[in-house]
Amino acid sequence: xxxRRYLDQRLKLHHLRAVEAIVAQHSLLKASAALGxxxxxxxxxxxxxxxxxxxxxxxxxPRGMRPTEAGELFVQSSRxxxxxxxxxxxxxxxxxxxxxxxxxxGTLPVAATGVLPGALTLLKAQHPHLRxxxxxxxxxxxxxxxxxxxxxxxxxxxxEPALPDGxxxxxLWEEPISVLARIDHPIFRLPRIPVDALRHYDLxxxxxxxxxxxxxxxxxxxxxxTPASSLRSSSYGFIRExxxxxxxxxxxxxxxxxxxxxxxxxxVVPLAAKAARxxxxxxxxxxRPLPPAGHAFVTALRAHIAEIGERGLASITNGYKSAxxxxxxxxPRGV
Numbered sequence: 001x002x003x004r005r006y007l008d009q010r011l012k013l014h015h016l017r018a019v020e021a022i023v024a025q026h027s028l029l030k031a032s033a034a035l036g037x038x039x040x041x042x043x044x045x046x047x048x049x050x051x052x053x054x055x056x057x058x059x060x061x062p063r064g065m066r067p068t069e070a071g072e073l074f075v076q077s078s079r080x081x082x083x084x085x086x087x088x089x090x091x092x093x094x095x096x097x098x099x100x101x102x103x104x105x106g107t108l109p110v111a112a113t114g115v116l117p118g119a120l121t122l123l124k125a126q127h128p129h130l131r132x133x134x135x136x137x138x139x140x141x142x143x144x145x146x147x148x149x150x151x152x153x154x155x156x157x158x159x160e161p162a163l164p165d166g167x168x169x170x171x172l173w174e175e176p177i178s179v180l181a182r183i184d185h186p187i188f189r190l191p192r193i194p195v196d197a198l199r200h201y202d203l204x205x206x207x208x209x210x211x212x213x214x215x216x217x218x219x220x221x222x223x224x225x226t227p228a229s230s231l232r233s234s235s236y237g238f239i240r241e242x243x244x245x246x247x248x249x250x251x252x253x254x255x256x257x258x259x260x261x262x263x264x265x266x267x268v269v270p271l272a273a274k275a276a277r278x279x280x281x282x283x284x285x286x287x288r289p290l291p292p293a294g295h296a297f298v299t300a301l302r303a304h305i306a307e308i309g310e311r312g313l314a315s316i317t318n319g320y321k322s323a324x325x326x327x328x329x330x331x332p333r334g335v
Contacts, residue, residue, distance in 0.1 A: 005052060013085070015049045016078035018042060019057060023075045026064040076148070083149035090131075090291070101293035102131040106142035108156025109208055110175060111280065113236050114255040115304060116155060118262070123300035130293050138209060139283075143167065146285055152294040154283040155301070157253075159211065172281035173305045174315045177219040178254035179269040180261075182244050193269060195223050201249045203230035204242045206256065216251050219275045225251075253278060254313065261313050268313070 021031035022042075032042040050057055057071035067075060090102035107116055112134075120132060135142065135151060139159055145151045146167065158169050179198065181187055187197055205216060205227060220227050231248070233239055240257070242248050243266060260266040282298065284290070290298070308314045 003054065005054065007052070010052050011049075013082075014045060015052075016082055018045045018049065019071065019075050020078050020082065022046070022058065022065055023067055023071070026066075028065060079145070079148040079150060087149060087291075090293075101291060102133060103291065103293035103297045104133040104135070104151040105297070106135050106137065106145060106151040106154040108139065108142075108154070109136060110212065110253045110256050111156035112136050114175065114253070114258040115173070115280075115301070115308070117259060118307075119297070119301040119304040122304055123297055126300065127293075127296050130296060132297070143283070146283065149285075149288065152290060153298075155281075157212075157278060157280045158283070166286045168284040168286055170281045170284065171279040172302065173255070173279075173308065175253040175255040175278050175280045177215055177251055177275040177278070179223075179249055179251050179271060180243065180254065180257055180266050181247075181249045181269055183265055183267050185247060185249070185267075187249070187269060188267065193271065195225075195271065195273065198223065198225060198249065198269070201247055203227060204239055204248045204250050205230050205232045206236070206239055206250070206252050207232050207234040208252075212253065215253075215276065215278065220251055222273050222275070223251075223271070255280075255308070258308060258313065262308065262311060 017035065018031070021034050022028065025031040025034055028039050028042055028046075032039040035042065046057065053070065053074065055070035055074075056068055057074060058065040058067055086104075105116075116134075123130065123132070133151075135145065139154065139156070142151065142154050143165065146154055157175065158171055161167075181201075187193060187201070190197060203220075203225070207213070208216075217227060231242070236256075239250060239252075240260065243250055243257075244260075249269065254261065254268055257266050261268070282301070305314070
């Protein structure tokens with residue numbers, strides 16, 4: 001007969017945080033730094049926890065720590081418990097004030113630099129005391145956090161899941177790959193812009209995720225442009241400076257530069273060739289309602305996207321929330 005562990009009496013929050021940090025950092029040294037404690041203190045906490053659970057939680061490898069099956073099980077529960085505690089803290093904040101509360105957003109890189117700043121500006125203007133927690137990453141890294149309740153939603157490009165996952169995907173806009181140049185670029189003096197005209201100018205391209213990079217390269221191939229000699233950078237500020245200060249042009253998801261397009265300092269180069277559609281929007285958990293702060297953010301996001309659509313910078317859709325269609329991203333109507 002198994003010995004009772006009395007987890008409800010013996011587990012402490014610092015045990016949960018310790019395992020979560022080790023899994024995230026893959027290293028005792030990095031995890032201890034992230035937690036602000038010494039490595040011996042973290043090792044002692046882990047040993048204490050393994051004694052309580054009567055299970056080994058990690059395999060010690062030459063290059064880090066790998067969770068065992070018991071470790072994976074424990075960290076999943078840890079994340080759910082810690083997310084619930086954070087949510088309780090945020091709900092208490094909401095009760096303390098009429099405009100309080102927190103929305104936790106997971107965002108993909110293009111949305112983080114593109115539509116999110118404008119949406120958050122509107123949100124803070126309407127709800128100045130509302131707090132926002134942002135976490136940037138890839139869809140595959142953010143989905144487990146959405147499932148556990150660590151974040152309320154994911155904002156950005158909607159990729160089709162390899163397998164049905166039950167999450168609700170609501171397309172709100174499209175962010176096609178486009179060629180961008182400054183508003184007074186010489187190319188706009190032409191009455192009609194043939195693709196050949198693009199070859200007279202150097203390219204500055206974003207270093208983004210593999211999938212976005214492949215979509216950019218596919219569009220350049222469609223235009224018969226060679227990206228081999230292009231300048232590439234992961235710095236959004238550097239690319240902006242090069243576009244505004246030189247005759248360089250760029251190919252990227254156009255709403256990555258939404259602010260500059262709205263301000264009129266950059267412009268989309270009109271071309272006959274069209275890039276593939278790239279639906280974007282929000283991903284929601286299937287069985288957990290949004291908190292009031294989450295609804296406030298979605299309202300602000302829709303308002304900002306509507307402004308972008310009115311300026312002709314993106315195709316807009318009202319989206320869908322049908323559970324039967326939650327594993328696929330439906331093509332928006334009328335685009």
